[in-house]
Amino acid sequence: MTLRRSRLAVVASTSLVAAALALPLTASQSGAAPAAPAASAAPSGEAAAPRPTDSLTMPWQAKYEAERQVAVEKRLRNGGSGESQKIGKDTYGRVAQSGTDKIFVVLAEFGDTRHSAYPDGGTTEGQEPATTYDGPLHNEIPKPDRATDNSTLWQADYDRKHYRDMYFNRMRTFYEQQSSGEYSVDGDVTAWVKVPFNQARYGRNTCGDIVCNNTWFLIRDGLAQWTQDRLDAGQSMEQIQAYLKTFDQQDRYDFDEDGDFSEPDGYIDHFQVVHAGGDEADGDPTYGEDAIWSHRWYAQIEPLGTGPADGAQLGGVNVGEGGVSDASGANVQIPDNPTGVWVGDYTIQPENGGLSVFAHEFGHDLGLPDLYDTSGNTGGASNSVEFWSLMSQSRGTLPGDPGIGDRPQPFGAWEKFQLGWLDYDVARAGRSSTHVLRPGQSTSGSAANGLITILPDKEVVSQLGEPAADGGERFYYSTSGNDLDTRMTAAVDGGGELTATTRYDIEEGWDYAYLEASSDGGETFAGVPTSVSFEGEDASGLNPDGTGISGTTDGAWVDLTATLPADTDTIRFRYRTDSAFVLSGFAVDNVAVDGETVGTAEEGDTAFELDGFTTSTGTEVEEFLNAYIVDNRQYVGRDKQLKHLYNFPDLEKKPDTVEFFRYAPGALISYWDTSYTDNNVGDHPGSGQVLPVDAHPDFVHYADDTLARTRVNTADSAFGLRRIKAQTLSNAGREFTVPARRAQPVFDDTRPWWFDSDEHGVGTHPGFYQPGWFGVDVPQTGTTIRVVKVAKNGNMTVKVGRSS
Structure with missing residues (x-):
């Protein structure tokens, strides 16, 4: 006899508070670091850099995220409205982002002082060393040679005006479009402030991971220097405090447990740092492992139990605090003028980062996870989400762009649902229904923006x-x-x-x-x-x-x-x-x-x-919410970028040159499975949190008969009424063909859409990419989803039914 029980959400973890209090300031979040760039994949597909997550959290934050997931799933099952959902006595989860959020951005460049813990020449095994150890200041990134480099973003002057336009014009427009006008951002960007130490003190990977918490001290030192600069300019402490409090509109973690997330809690709601120099995630050639990898985290310098007076006691950084740094070495006095306004959550991006990385990291700040495979422990596997979502492969482009990544790929339907921005229909397995969906990137219209088909709860046998x-x-x-x-x-x-x-x-x-x-x-x-x-x-x-x-x-x-x-x-x-x-x-x-x-x-x-x-x-059966999500991906709005996606054709000989290809439009059907909390197909092939079904699961191979990377194989994943044209791309300098495909308008989950082998047989496939990483293995519930019609304006009619 087995025990049967139901869960809305499951998160495997142990201590929250105790773990947070015990976290040392010399270690990284285990197994958590940001995504590697496209260029890190080996030209022949024989090796690739791991892609651990760039969304790091403290152990105590997992509690909040678990509550949010319970609330989101409860909202789907039961309906409701508003930004929060009650899930228990005095317990609420945030299910929607609305209104206008304030962002405070500090531009930080580096001095030349060496910290004794980060001397010149220090290199972690397996990491790329720096070629210089001074700075950098801003505007020192070398200009790329456009004869050989059409991928690197660069301009002569990265001034305050550039970032004001980046955040409060271009990123504001992006989020207004993704939310269909429900959400926007505003805020301010500082002038460049100079911290005393060189980048090695804040960016070197001495913990053995890609992101270490020495970066937290850039948050502290940058804010301390900005506060001192304001005082030196004649502002009073009261004026500085009043200014900072304008960025505190939210109670992010509902510390008073009243379900009102739109009230101050003593913390700046959204804090970001832009640092001088390039991104380690893009393989910065000058500073190597001393460069900082773009990421989201929490600057837990001060522990839980500390915080603003009459506010949340979540620790972090008291804006303006400083003190002596490296007392036994450089003995630098960091300005010490605590304001009583605190920072905890932050994101950090490079000087020449495109809008895509800024929008991606801010997506993390709003609660979205990485949707690429973060299983660095398995060697850096890859799944099929790729260019279908900002939270996977974020770098978009259009013809004529001077580099890649200055246009963010849009969110998919699942991400919009998580943020409360999806105008969706609900269907139920076993019931016939017809739905009209407007294009996923259409910002207006009366038709729904997505379809969620709720399946019978998934049963998972587990052992106590x-x-x-x-x-x-x-x-x-x-x-x-x-x-x-x-x-x-x-x-x-x-x-x-x-x-x-x-x-x-x-x-x-x-x-x-x-x-x-x-x-x-x-x-x-x-x-x-x-x-x-x-x-x-x-x-x-x-x-x-x-x-x-x-x-x-x-x-x-x-x-x-x-x-x-x-x-x-x-x-x-x-x-x-x-x-x-x-x-x-x-x-x-x-x-x-x-x-x-x-x-x-x-x-x-x-x-x-x-x-x-x-x-x-000792044996039990657990039940989990699972569903199919239909997203109508047409060449409309930001999905026009699906016609111009990049590929590195020869990383060995032309590491900075890209070519372009396209994804076929249609109904992208993803399987959402809440029994998983990540998309790490390297750990669990064919399964994950939310993965696209491949409408054409036949594998594409390179010229050497190894499997083409997932971003190529998923180009024909959408279901539709049109035949898909062939494309020619290159890998390691050799051309290969992405073949033409017949139209596939019908998804029937009793048919196979995922394979763990090809003609090479079961087992390890030659080359890096493995068959089990592509697509998703769906449950056989007898559910069908058929594309019936696509109108000239992109509106799609789909029917949900039962397989015959």
């Missing part, structure tokens, strides 16, 4: 572990999920020493199991301290008397002991969870009082009354 060695074949189990209050109760004959065996994996400091005792026949209960009661911070307030059990036994069964009051006549085990971030829960067996067994979990032999608890052999 074996029963206790000294138990039977079953054990008592709390079940797992959000907002639980499950119980198991038994009568006992007086108090004494209670013993039991337990195994648990409970969200530390947020969710709890309890042993409770009653002396009035179960009318009232009080908590009983146990040998495994949690002694850490009670972050959720669910453990006021300190008797609760939280954390993990790391899969092992451990002994639990407790002393019951003498007049005890009833005992119970109880399990309580909050509204998000669920772990596997609490298991208990072999319960005895003074050596006398109270009850066992074996069938037909139990003295416990189960109210939400169950008995389990």
